[in-house]
Amino acid sequence: MEWYYWIAIASLVICITGCIYHFIKLIKPGSPTDYSKKSGSTKSGIIYSFTHAMNPINKESAFLNLPTYISGVIYHLGTFLSIVLFFVFFITTNLHELISLLLAAFLLLSALCGAVMLIKRITDKKLRHLSNPDDYISNILVTLFQLGSGAVMFIPGLYPVYMVIASLLLLYIPLGKLKHVIYFFAARYHIGYYYGWRNVWPTAKFK
Amino acid sequence: MYKIDENKIKAGLDVLNSHKDSKLTTHLNSCVRCGLCAKSCLYYIATNDERFIPARKVELVSAIYRRYFTLIGKTMPGLINARKLDENTIFEMVDLLYGACVMCGRCVKHCSIGVDIEYVVRKGREMLAEMGYVPESLQSTVKAALETGNNMGISHEDFVDTIEWMEEELQDDCDDPDARIPLNEPGKKVLYTLNPREPKFFPLSISAMAKVFYAAKESWTLSTNMYDVTNYAYFSSHPGEAKTIAQRIYDEIHKMKAKRLVLAECGHGVRANRWEAPNYIEKEFPFDVITSVEIIAEYIKERRIKPDKEIITDKVTLHDPCNLVRGSGVMHEQRYILKNCVKDFVEMTPNGADNFCCGGGGGQLAMSEYNDRRLSIAEIKAEQIRKTGASVVVTPCHNCIDQLSQINVTYKLNVHIKTLAEIVADALPINNMLNDK
Numbered sequence: 239m240e241w242y243y244w245i246a247i248a249s250l251v252i253c254i255t256g257c258i259y260h261f262i263k264l265i266k267p268g269s270p271t272d273y274s275k276k277s278g279s280t281k282s283g284i285i286y287s288f289t290h291a292m293n294p295i296n297k298e299s300a301f302l303n304l305p306t307y308i309s310g311v312i313y314h315l316g317t318f319l320s321i322v323l324f325f326v327f328f329i330t331t332n333l334h335e336l337i338s339l340l341l342a343a344f345l346l347l348s349a350l351c352g353a354v355m356l357i358k359r360i361t362d363k364k365l366r367h368l369s370n371p372d373d374y375i376s377n378i379l380v381t382l383f384q385l386g387s388g389a390v391m392f393i394p395g396l397y398p399v400y401m402v403i404a405s406l407l408l409l410y411i412p413l414g415k416l417k418h419v420i421y422f423f424a425a426r427y428h429i430g431y432y433y434g435w436r437n438v439w440p441t442a443k444f445k
Numbered sequence: 446m447y448k449i450d451e452n453k454i455k456a457g458l459d460v461l462n463s464h465k466d467s468k469l470t471t472h473l474n475s476c477v478r479c480g481l482c483a484k485s486c487l488y489y490i491a492t493n494d495e496r497f498i499p500a501r502k503v504e505l506v507s508a509i510y511r512r513y514f515t516l517i518g519k520t521m522p523g524l525i526n527a528r529k530l531d532e533n534t535i536f537e538m539v540d541l542l543y544g545a546c547v548m549c550g551r552c553v554k555h556c557s558i559g560v561d562i563e564y565v566v567r568k569g570r571e572m573l574a575e576m577g578y579v580p581e582s583l584q585s586t587v588k589a590a591l592e593t594g595n596n597m598g599i600s601h602e603d604f605v606d607t608i609e610w611m612e613e614e615l616q617d618d619c620d621d622p623d624a625r626i627p628l629n630e631p632g633k634k635v636l637y638t639l640n641p642r643e644p645k646f647f648p649l650s651i652s653a654m655a656k657v658f659y660a661a662k663e664s665w666t667l668s669t670n671m672y673d674v675t676n677y678a679y680f681s682s683h684p685g686e687a688k689t690i691a692q693r694i695y696d697e698i699h700k701m702k703a704k705r706l707v708l709a710e711c712g713h714g715v716r717a718n719r720w721e722a723p724n725y726i727e728k729e730f731p732f733d734v735i736t737s738v739e740i741i742a743e744y745i746k747e748r749r750i751k752p753d754k755e756i757i758t759d760k761v762t763l764h765d766p767c768n769l770v771r772g773s774g775v776m777h778e779q780r781y782i783l784k785n786c787v788k789d790f791v792e793m794t795p796n797g798a799d800n801f802c803c804g805g806g807g808g809q810l811a812m813s814e815y816n817d818r819r820l821s822i823a824e825i826k827a828e829q830i831r832k833t834g835a836s837v838v839v840t841p842c843h844n845c846i847d848q849l850s851q852i853n854v855t856y857k858l859n860v861h862i863k864t865l866a867e868i869v870a871d872a873l874p875i876n877n878m879l880n881d882k
């Protein structure tokens with residue numbers, strides 16, 4: 239096996255270990271204890287939190303910023319696709335030509351969305367004020383990973399470079415803001431639990 | 446600037462080092478700084494100042510967390526903006542967490558990740574409170590409550606005088622010399638609370654609620670010992686002081702042997718007593734805790750009171766207190782009441798769980814240091830009210846009443862601001878009550 243495979247596998251192990259560490263840190267203390275009298279349903283609140291509450295119609299941050307929101311969705315879909323392809327590429331990069339073309343086109347689009355968001359982060363005064371090196375590094379690594387996933391299907395010579403990028407990304411996931419891949423689910427759980435307990439979500443009921 | 450005492454730093458950091466549950470860890474690690482929360486915040490919309498973006502407030506607290514509790518924050522702080530808890534950070538925290546957040550929770554509902562921004566702000570305030578950096582004006586309100594039993598420092602004599610005066614008003618209003626405002630009567634079903642602003646500045650709202658109780662033939666009492674529904678230590682976020690205040694109501698309802706604690710029209714009072722108090726004292730409450738809004742809706746539903754919607758013909762709109770709708774899930778009751786009490790009810794846009802804060806939440810009304818900022822962000826609420834064309838604004842919160850009254854003058858709205866009980870009392874025909882007697 240080539241050296242870059244070993245680097246990628248080692249990075250993957252470190253990434254998974256780091257993510258498990260974060261996951262254990264989250265589940266170990268358990269759900270919050272609330273001594274107040276429950277007014278709604280925590281189960282319904284949590285379900286709502288992961289479904290309807292994510293609907294752009296119900297989310298001002300989405301419908302007031304629709305282009306950014308859509309770019310974000312495409313970018314995340316591109317990331318998930320790239321992760322799947324990362325495992326597929328261990329077996330083969332020789333996919334059906336049409337499938338390769340479609341996947342590469344989507345990855346190019348998602349990487350473009352990532353690049354636009356990066357440019358926005360640099361040029362928009364408001365976002366620049368909020369940002370720190372972690373934001374730029376995370377975006378650059380993910381965008382390059384997506385571009386690499388698309389390119390490597392047509393330019394096999396890029397494979398070592400692609401694997402190095404993937405390894406850097408995997409090593410960085412548990413350290414910077416990319417660990418929101420775990421914390422996102424915990425945040426939505428907690429917010430659903432909280433609003434569900436208080437009869438705010440799914441929708442306040444008249445008692 | 447001066448050097449901060451190490452013990453103070455430790456007290457602040459201990460707040461972030463709590464492992465009671467995973468909620469704090471979750472919310473301190475979740476924000477991706479997308480900035481999409483900006484347009485949900487009154488402060489940012491009104492000023493366009495990027496310091497006021499909710500994510501910026503979260504970042505302030507999580508940057509400290511990263512600096513002291515993560516490996517990369519300890520070794521390479523610059524990479525992830527891990528920040529020391531020093532005088533500059535504390536100065537910025539006080540200004541943004543106390544002075545630029547109404548804790549309305551609007552950003553939480555719309556956060557693309559689901560970060561409980563308001564909770565993080567409260568934790569940041571708790572750090573400052575533990576270190577002794579609560580703004581002086583807010584701390585003096587808490588101190589008054591701790592020392593006198595109510596946040597306005599009203600003496601026992603003054604309170605009793607006001608209640609007796611209001612009892613006379615009630616008797617006149619109901620045309621019944623036997624109508625009463627019971628004081629310190631144990632064994633009644635309901636122990637009612639007040640916002641101290643009522644006896645101090647708006648006593649007619651006491652007689653209005655008394656009229657509702659009178660019409661519903663409720664078994665109720667007030668306590669002269671503990672009637673204050675507010676808990677400003679919820680805003681300063683000092684857990685010890687909040688617990689002391691919460692414990693008093695808990696003890697008083699036991700002393701009065703009442704079955705139901707009815708919380709006056711006060712958004713944060715509802716939140717502090719219904720949701721936070723059991724957690725402050727770490728006990729489940731063996732009695733019912735409900736809002737006056739819910740009990741009035743209950744009376745109308747059960748036909749214990751029969752308001753006449755033909756009496757009030759003015760166009761009426763409703764301001765939703767954040768702590769009632771987003772914080773407590775009480776959203777339909779106030780609308781049900783108004784639809785039964787007024788002929789012409791019009792909603793603000795947006796309303797309900799998406800409503801904008803009046804600008805007086807989060808303890809802002811108690812912090813005179815930020816008065817100009819508080820009134821400048823209120824322009825949004827002023828425009829919301831103006832667009833309804835209503836001549837009466839109803840809100841079930843005395844804090845909001847205060848802020849809306851100031852907005853009314855500042856933005857020349859020329860509207861009447863009323864509590865819900867006042868509207869209901871106005872809609873209760875006296876003849877109807879006398880016939881029912």
